[in-house]
Amino acid sequence: MPRAARPLAKHYGDLVWASLIEARPAGLHTRQLVAATRLKKSQVARGIGHLRDVAAAEHLTPIIYTYKDGYVFSDEPADWIEYEKKQFRQILGRLTRVITGTLDPHLARCPEDEWAQLAVAQLTGVRATLAQLSK
Structure with missing residues (x-):
């Protein structure tokens, strides 16, 4: 069972989610997410954590990380x-x-x-x- 999200983590996660969806099918590295969301690096990390804990399961969209593409929502098993x-x-x-x-x-x-x-x-x-x- 996913842990309950804290309100700020949910907000950060929503911003990161929107940026990653907009960049799809490409991914975004942390520095790009910082620029796209105007969050601090630590806030982006909390947003990614929220996506992993809650949002990815809710939307059935796994979030992965690759050195080449950064964080990405991939449709490929x-x-x-x-x-x-x-x-x-x-x-x-x-x-x-x-x-x-x-x-x-x-x-x-x-x-x-x-x-x-x-x-x-x-x-x-x-x-x-x-x-x-x-x-």
Whole structure:
């Protein structure tokens, strides 16, 4: 369930939404959104967050980001899948660093720690799932 939007985030999201719809099928980078909406960079970021949390689901229009085009509403499922895979790869990288940089040394020093054992057992499955999804 999407979180409830704060009024300003909704306003920023509406401005970002309108700018992206107007630019369609092209996308806009953050600096272009700042110029188009006359918002600050942080406000554009809140607007993008609102779009991701609420508006995209309401309008059934995924918002993706590419280095080439910036933020864009794409109608191509292949674009959505490529973006989703990139996101899963990033999450996988962060999760792997938590496991190898924190949990593995934790378990090496305290092998009987029940919490660390549980965390490693659960996250190993998540890690395998993310690895499959990011392929």
